Amino acid sequence: MSFHPVCTLGQLPPGALTEVTVGEKLIAICNVEGSLHAIDGLCPHRGGSLGQGALHGKMVVCPWHAWEFDCTSGSHDYNPSIKVATYAVKMDGEDILVDLP
Numbered sequence: 001m002s003f004h005p006v007c008t009l010g011q012l013p014p015g016a017l018t019e020v021t022v023g024e025k026l027i028a029i030c031n032v033e034g035s036l037h038a039i040d041g042l043c044p045h046r047g048g049s050l051g052q053g054a055l056h057g058k059m060v061v062c063p064w065h066a067w068e069f070d071c072t073s074g075s076h077d078y079n080p081s082i083k084v085a086t087y088a089v090k091m092d093g094e095d096i097l098v099d100l101p
């Protein structure tokens with residue numbers, strides 16, 4: 001595991017969700033009232049890009065068929081057995097870094 005810079009805090013204000021790429025890996029990263037969270041960027045339903053969806057509170061909503069995932073746990077809202085990976089996030093000055101395998 002190692003931390004990779006993905007964007008700056010100025011690019012991800014509170015309430016924002018965005019998609020970043022590290023190597024070939026898609027990550028959805030969001031700012032929930034100042035708390036930063038990163039989850040796998042591909043929806044386990046049919047591969048929608050979660051980082052291009054919407055953020056409702058702490059729920060990331062897939063843009064394709066509206067499955068919702070809790071960005072703090074990676075769990076689907078109605079079926080917790082469906083999960084996406086979560087990744088640690090830290091700040092280095094203004095830079096946001098995500099811990100990836």
Ligand code: FES
Nearest residue numbers: 043046048062065
């Ligand atoms: S691909 Fe995400 S809900 Fe269908």
